[in-house]
Amino acid sequence: MPIKVADGLPAKEILRQERIFALEEEVASNQDIRPLRVVILNLMPTKVETETQILRLISKSPLQVDVDFMRVSSHESTHVSQDHLVKFYETFDAFHDGYYDGLVITGAPVEQMAFEDVDYWDELCEIMDWAQTHVFSTMYLCWGAMAGLYHLHGVPKRLLGAKLFGVFPQRLCDEYNFLTNGFDEVHNMPHSRHATSDPNAIEADPSLQVLSRGFTSGPALVATPHFFEVYVLGHFEYGRDTLAGEYWRDFKAGLPIQLPENYFPDDDPERQPIFTWRAHANLLWRNWLNYVYQMTPYELETMPAVKAQLAEQAAAEHGVPAKL
Numbered sequence: 001m002p003i004k005v006a007d008g009l010p011a012k013e014i015l016r017q018e019r020i021f022a023l024e025e026e027v028a029s030n031q032d033i034r035p036l037r038v039v040i041l042n043l044m045p046t047k048v049e050t051e052t053q054i055l056r057l058i059s060k061s062p063l064q065v066d067v068d069f070m071r072v073s074s075h076e077s078t079h080v081s082q083d084h085l086v087k088f089y090e091t092f093d094a095f096h097d098g099y100y101d102g103l104v105i106t107g108a109p110v111e112q113m114a115f116e117d118v119d120y121w122d123e124l125c126e127i128m129d130w131a132q133t134h135v136f137s138t139m140y141l142c143w144g145a146m147a148g149l150y151h152l153h154g155v156p157k158r159l160l161g162a163k164l165f166g167v168f169p170q171r172l173c174d175e176y177n178f179l180t181n182g183f184d185e186v187h188n189m190p191h192s193r194h195a196t197s198d199p200n201a202i203e204a205d206p207s208l209q210v211l212s213r214g215f216t217s218g219p220a221l222v223a224t225p226h227f228f229e230v231y232v233l234g235h236f237e238y239g240r241d242t243l244a245g246e247y248w249r250d251f252k253a254g255l256p257i258q259l260p261e262n263y264f265p266d267d268d269p270e271r272q273p274i275f276t277w278r279a280h281a282n283l284l285w286r287n288w289l290n291y292v293y294q295m296t297p298y299e300l301e302t303m304p305a306v307k308a309q310l311a312e313q314a315a316a317e318h319g320v321p322a323k324l
Contacts, residue, residue: 039135040068069088243263
């Protein structure tokens with residue numbers, strides 16, 4: 001798969017060992033095509049693990065994708081070396097004047113805090129506003145999805161009585177939607193969160209469409225017309241053992257933690273989990289990149305005008321406000 005990332009990124013060697021093809025920078029520069037430009041705003045403390053998970057999904061597309069990494073300047077990461085951040089990450093200032101095909105905003109372990117109490121909230125809002133005119137489509141993951149729904153649509157977040165933890169079945173709501181094209185009627189998705197976006201507020205917003213929802217876990221995939229915003233309220237990017245790692249981390253620390261639901265065979269944490277969401281995760285990201293490739297302008301500087309025109313079309317077709 002032709003993804004292009006900086007030489008030396010730890011995820012690059014991991015993907016190579018998994019027999020996933022990543023273009024060397026010199027080879028990529030000689031290909032006579034315009035690659036998709038995707039920025040990943042990585043808010044997770046486990047930077048390298050999250051980089052690898054997302055690049056693994058992007059790698060399944062046949063399209064060439066140039067990937068850059070963004071970090072917030074208003075928060076100091078303590079779980080990754082400063083050398084790694086300096087070498088592979090740029091702050092928002094470096095991206096402010098550019099245009100991009102896609103942006104990914106990850107989750108963050110802050111869902112029990114009020115949005116306004118998160119130390120980088122103002123900067124994140126600035127980035128989300130910037131993306132409305134400078135990025136064709138933004139994919140928001142887990143807490144990132146809650147943050148986007150709150151800031152852009154006024155959807156409140158509410159705390160859950162107990163942590164939603166495990167792999168949950170989700171029912172497809174629209175089998176003909178481009179983003180979920182090829183999905184089975186029921187697909188699995190990992191969840192690991194203490195909060196959720198208010199499902200009634202999502203349903204009441206005419207500019208939001210629920211593409212799949214859990215029987216007990218609520219909306220899973222939500223999108224706006226033309227997919228300018230895609231909200232993934234679970235963790236499709238998780239690997240097979242990610243929930244197991246979270247379980248054993250809290251268990252060994254003596255923290256209250258229940259077994260993740262529908263995950264360990266026979267609920268035995270000593271047994272290897274079964275990877276039941278990988279195909280749908282790959283399909284979602286492949287569909288997303290395919291749509292962006294078909295719809296984004298070749299000249300990225302024309303992005304605001306193109307998005308404004310598509311927003312007007314969406315307003316006429318779906319009866320939603322003509323906003324980006």
